[in-house]
Amino acid sequence: MDRRQFIRAAGLGAASVGCSCEPAFAEGESASTLTNVVWDKAPCRYCGTGCGVEVAVRDNRVVAVRGDENSPVNRGLLCAKGYHLPSMLYGKDRLTHPLRRDASGTLTRISWDEALDLIAQHFGEALSAHGPESVAVYGSGQWTIFDGYAALKWVKAGMRSNNIDPNARLCMASAVMGFVTQFQSDEPMGCYDDLDIGHDFFLWGNNMAEMHPVLFSRILENKRRNPHVNIVDIATRWTPTSDFADMFVQIRPGSDLALANGILHELVQTGQVDHAFLRENVVFRRGIEDAETIGYGCFGDQAERYTFKDQPRDSSFEELQEFLKDYSPERVSDITGVSAAQIRVLARMYGNRQRNTVSLWCMGVNQHVRGTWMNNLITDLHLITGKISRPGNNPFSLTGQPSACGTAREVGTLSNRLPADMVVMKEEHRRKAEEIWKVPPGTINPKPGYHAVDMFRALQRGDVKTMWIQVTNPWVTLPNLSRFERRPGDGRFVVVSDIYPTPTTEVADLVLPSAAWVEREGLFGNSERRTHHWNKMIDPPGEAKEDAWQIMQVARRMGMDHLFPWADQDDWHERMYEEYRRFTIGTGKDLAGYEQLRATRGLRWPVVKGKETRYRYAAGHDPYVKKKSGVHFYKAKGYGEKAAIWLRPWHPPAEVPDDEYPFWLSTGRILEHWHTGSMTRRVPELHQAAPAAWVEINRADAQELNVQNGDAVRLVSRRGEIVLEARIDDRGRPPRRSLFVPFFDESRLVNLLTLDAMDNISKEPDFKKCAVRVEKV
Amino acid sequence: MRPFSLRSMTAGLIALLTATVLIGCRRTEQPTAQKPAGAAVRATRRAYAGAPPVIPHGPLKASCVTCHTESGDQIAGLGFAPANPHIGTRYAGATQNCRQCHLFRNSDALFAESSFSGLRHEERRGSRAGPGAPPRIPHQKLMRENCRACHTGPSARPEIRCTHPERTNCRQCHLFETTSELWTAAVPGSP
Numbered sequence: 019m020d021r022r023q024f025i026r027a028a029g030l031g032a033a034s035v036g037c038s039c040e041p042a043f044a045e046g047e048s049a050s051t052l053t054n055v056v057w058d059k060a061p062c063r064y065c066g067t068g069c070g071v072e073v074a075v076r077d078n079r080v081v082a083v084r085g086d087e088n089s090p091v092n093r094g095l096l097c098a099k100g101y102h103l104p105s106m107l108y109g110k111d112r113l114t115h116p117l118r119r120d121a122s123g124t125l126t127r128i129s130w131d132e133a134l135d136l137i138a139q140h141f142g143e144a145l146s147a148h149g150p151e152s153v154a155v156y157g158s159g160q161w162t163i164f165d166g167y168a169a170l171k172w173v174k175a176g177m178r179s180n181n182i183d184p185n186a187r188l189c190m191a192s193a194v195m196g197f198v199t200q201f202q203s204d205e206p207m208g209c210y211d212d213l214d215i216g217h218d219f220f221l222w223g224n225n226m227a228e229m230h231p232v233l234f235s236r237i238l239e240n241k242r243r244n245p246h247v248n249i250v251d252i253a254t255r256w257t258p259t260s261d262f263a264d265m266f267v268q269i270r271p272g273s274d275l276a277l278a279n280g281i282l283h284e285l286v287q288t289g290q291v292d293h294a295f296l297r298e299n300v301v302f303r304r305g306i307e308d309a310e311t312i313g314y315g316c317f318g319d320q321a322e323r324y325t326f327k328d329q330p331r332d333s334s335f336e337e338l339q340e341f342l343k344d345y346s347p348e349r350v351s352d353i354t355g356v357s358a359a360q361i362r363v364l365a366r367m368y369g370n371r372q373r374n375t376v377s378l379w380c381m382g383v384n385q386h387v388r389g390t391w392m393n394n395l396i397t398d399l400h401l402i403t404g405k406i407s408r409p410g411n412n413p414f415s416l417t418g419q420p421s422a423c424g425t426a427r428e429v430g431t432l433s434n435r436l437p438a439d440m441v442v443m444k445e446e447h448r449r450k451a452e453e454i455w456k457v458p459p460g461t462i463n464p465k466p467g468y469h470a471v472d473m474f475r476a477l478q479r480g481d482v483k484t485m486w487i488q489v490t491n492p493w494v495t496l497p498n499l500s501r502f503e504r505r506p507g508d509g510r511f512v513v514v515s516d517i518y519p520t521p522t523t524e525v526a527d528l529v530l531p532s533a534a535w536v537e538r539e540g541l542f543g544n545s546e547r548r549t550h551h552w553n554k555m556i557d558p559p560g561e562a563k564e565d566a567w568q569i570m571q572v573a574r575r576m577g578m579d580h581l582f583p584w585a586d587q588d589d590w591h592e593r594m595y596e597e598y599r600r601f602t603i604g605t606g607k608d609l610a611g612y613e614q615l616r617a618t619r620g621l622r623w624p625v626v627k628g629k630e631t632r633y634r635y636a637a638g639h640d641p642y643v644k645k646k647s648g649v650h651f652y653k654a655k656g657y658g659e660k661a662a663i664w665l666r667p668w669h670p671p672a673e674v675p676d677d678e679y680p681f682w683l684s685t686g687r688i689l690e691h692w693h694t695g696s697m698t699r700r701v702p703e704l705h706q707a708a709p710a711a712w713v714e715i716n717r718a719d720a721q722e723l724n725v726q727n728g729d730a731v732r733l734v735s736r737r738g739e740i741v742l743e744a745r746i747d748d749r750g751r752p753p754r755r756s757l758f759v760p761f762f763d764e765s766r767l768v769n770l771l772t773l774d775a776m777d778n779i780s781k782e783p784d785f786k787k788c789a790v791r792v793e794k795v
Numbered sequence: 796m797r798p799f800s801l802r803s804m805t806a807g808l809i810a811l812l813t814a815t816v817l818i819g820c821r822r823t824e825q826p827t828a829q830k831p832a833g834a835a836v837r838a839t840r841r842a843y844a845g846a847p848p849v850i851p852h853g854p855l856k857a858s859c860v861t862c863h864t865e866s867g868d869q870i871a872g873l874g875f876a877p878a879n880p881h882i883g884t885r886y887a888g889a890t891q892n893c894r895q896c897h898l899f900r901n902s903d904a905l906f907a908e909s910s911f912s913g914l915r916h917e918e919r920r921g922s923r924a925g926p927g928a929p930p931r932i933p934h935q936k937l938m939r940e941n942c943r944a945c946h947t948g949p950s951a952r953p954e955i956r957c958t959h960p961e962r963t964n965c966r967q968c969h970l971f972e973t974t975s976e977l978w979t980a981a982v983p984g985s986p
Binding site for chain 2: 079083084093096097102107111227231234236238239258262518689690707708
């Protein structure tokens with residue numbers, strides 16, 4: 019009898035039974051109130067917050083959820099998306115059988131055997147005819163750790179390719195490279211506890227009230243208890259977050275690097291620098307700074323393949339002082355539109371040693387042509403003031419997907435990475451992976467593969483012949499979408515695994531039905547390094563199968579059984595995890611054992627001797643730090659186990675408004691819908707709250723264009739056009755000559771307008787800045 | 796606290812019905828003389844028992860708590876705004892962003908048909924230890940610490956209206972049942 023059967027059997031006897039974790043009943047629940055319902059714990063399916071939910075199952079169907087009061091993340095509270103998780107599973111158009119596109123272009127049902135054979139055949143043919151550069155897997159920060167690990171191993175150890183990249187490249191890559199360039203190890207040192215004990219919260223381009231509402235609510239609770247808590251909203255438009263802010267700092271799009279350098283300038287000028295901390299813990303670095311040399315990844319030759327590589331060198335505090343002379347508050351004020359006085363106030367707040375300082379950011383900073391640099395500068399502010407790796411004092415990067423950290427970043431499902439901070443370019447890293455994977459030395463290809471945008475450019479050119487896309491919807495999310503228009507039957511072979519039809523399944527040659535969320539056993543890792551396990555609670559519909567299973571079956575058909583020797587065993591999840599866990603032990607990224615993960619609401623790594631770590635690099639918290647007090651950046655071997663302050667200049671965005679295209683356009687998410695809406699739009703309550711995308715426009719601009727609230731307007735960029743409803747003074751209020759459009763709506767594709775400019779180091783596209791004009795329809 | 800009158804009850808019922816008709820909820824069932832309208836209306840606003848209700852009116856360009864106060868408020872021309880049930884919640888500050896959980900219903904359309912069938916609200920009385928004993932609380936709490944929001948005032952459904960709203964510390968007498976099991980004594984009694 020497996021665990022699920024046991025729970026079911028127990029559920030028949032008792033009216034209600036709790037999950038394996040204490041307590042069996044939430045307060046207010048009783049055996050008599052909820053009949054024949056079995057509750058079990060899981061992380062939410064959507065964002066990177068990783069809220070704990072309890073899922074109610076009756077008759078093999080999810081009938082309710084509630085916020086998990088025992089989850090340290092959300093303490094019983096969810097958001098509108100989380101509360102409406104159950105109906106996400108039950109859209110009547112769920113994909114339930116493998117579908118192959120026939121010659122006439124229609125999808126017809128085939129068996130799993132046929133589908134898996136077909137995939138193995140296409141990948142095999144591409145490999146033998148064109149080599150490992152011609153195959154690609156485009157995955158997801160929504161992959162469970164199992165899915166990502168199976169894909170990584172199949173691609174890197176099986177096909178000897180590095181063409182595996184996740185949609186997290188569009189989302190988190192700049193944060194990864196920020197942490198890697200400064201600490202030589204990815205992911206934050208702080209955790210959500212900082213939200214309860216911080217004093218000054220700086221939100222850099224981050225509409226937290228909508229995108230991370232549960233975490234924002236923790237700040238609001240902190241503020242209720244401690245009225246002196248400040249929320250500083252540094253933003254390009256007024257959002258629901260601004261409604262709660264103590265200070266609103268409106269900046270021009272793309273000027274954030276100037277502002278951060280302006281604050282650094284003030285800190286240095288006014289002596290608010292923690293020199294003792296710098297001497298002990300910090301080195302200075304700088305790289306290529308010439309805008310011409312770097313480019314934007316979307317013009318000229320770079321529009322086909324963008325492989326800019328930085329050439330870092332040592333720098334010094336004296337050089338930093340010299341460098342910052344360009345960023346006096348007055349000059350920064352000219353660039354950013356923020357008054358010099360306000361810049362000085364921000365510097366005083368960052369410099370105040372009596373107060374705890376937390377910086378938070380997400381897509382505003384990451385989806386940025388200089389996103390890695392901006393990540394560096396935010397962390398610089400904390401390093402120069404010594405406000406880092408201390409409770410209540412940290413830079414903290416928020417993630418948008420449930421396992422962007424756990425899977426994409428920790429498993430390392432990126433074109434250059436391996437698990438636990440390792441990279442394919444380093445021989446010792448390849449050797450370690452080959453040893454754990456029991457494959458011959460030299461198996462792993464040392465040349466990084468395509469990053470996401472180049473992967474799709476290569477598919478378009480025909481350099482990539484066969485691609486498998488799982489748990490993501492690139493034909494909605496890629497920038498400059500018209501570049502990637504595709505018709506099946508163009509000589510390439512595209513497989514898409516998903517749970518619902520999307521614009522991406524529309525262009526697929528083969529569509530596979532996947533099991534979703536609690537229809538399979540899973541593990542996600544959230545923004546604060548918390549690895550969270552859940553059990554399979556219900557059966558998937560029809561013949562839907564989990565993504566990891568799909569990959570292992572194809573690998574087997576390609577003669578790669580040796581990679582997944584336990585694939586047929588009942589406990590393959592645990593066996594796969596324990597193999598993966600070996601990468602992490604002893605590295606400072608140690609993951610907890612499987613049984614412990616099953617029994618808890620997730621644990622924050624490094625987990626050593628069963629104990630989680632709240633603050634990395636901090637004495638008294640991180641078991642790898644042997645010092646009695648202070649911090650030790652022990653992962654940064656290349657910097658003498660110190661952190662790096664980077665000197666990073668401000669560069670203008672790739673495209674700026676002009677006479678022909680006079681408006682800035684920014685894109686993003688909204689509270690009701692998660693990313694492309696393929697799940698949340700199938701939830702009646704969420705769809706009915708936000709049925710279609712709109713454009714937020716400033717009232718004065720609307721008057722000038724003779725546009726009323728609710729009128730249809732056409733947005734035109736150099737790349738495409740779409741028609742949307744205009745909203746004036748709605749939830750978001752952009753300043754003059756600035757627009758915002760959410761990207762969830764597949765019938766109003768804002769990415770037809772965006773530009774495929776990207777960050778020079780992370781190769782993450784900039785979805786936040788391009789130029790458009792507005793026409794009344 | 797005002798005593799309840801038939802008038803205020805009727806007014807509350809009419810306000811609820813009017814609101815429902817005005818908003819035009821998709822799944823509204825017509826109330827009948829036998830079935831209290833409140834329970835039916837309640838179900839139309841929740842995806843399942845325990846889900847946060849959707850907002851049954853359009854945006855009013857005001858902060859929610861202006862009308863949804865601790866006791867609720869009669870708003871001229873609009874009706875009775877039920878009380879905020881989250882006042883007194885352990886992390887009350889975390890419930891300030893109302894629209895984090897409560898959605899407007901701006902459309903009746905569906906993106907795709909759904910076969911979801913959620914947990915239904917089970918109406919029952921709380922069990923009593925004996926005649927005259929205070930009933931136990933027969934439902935989940937779900938961050939609703941302010942019992943008065945549902946159990947007193949014009950928006951309280953008649954069948955769950957409290958007879959003694961002047962006593963404000965409800966859980967002094969009314970207990971949550973958090974386990975179905977009985978205590979097992981560590982020291983066994985004599986056989």
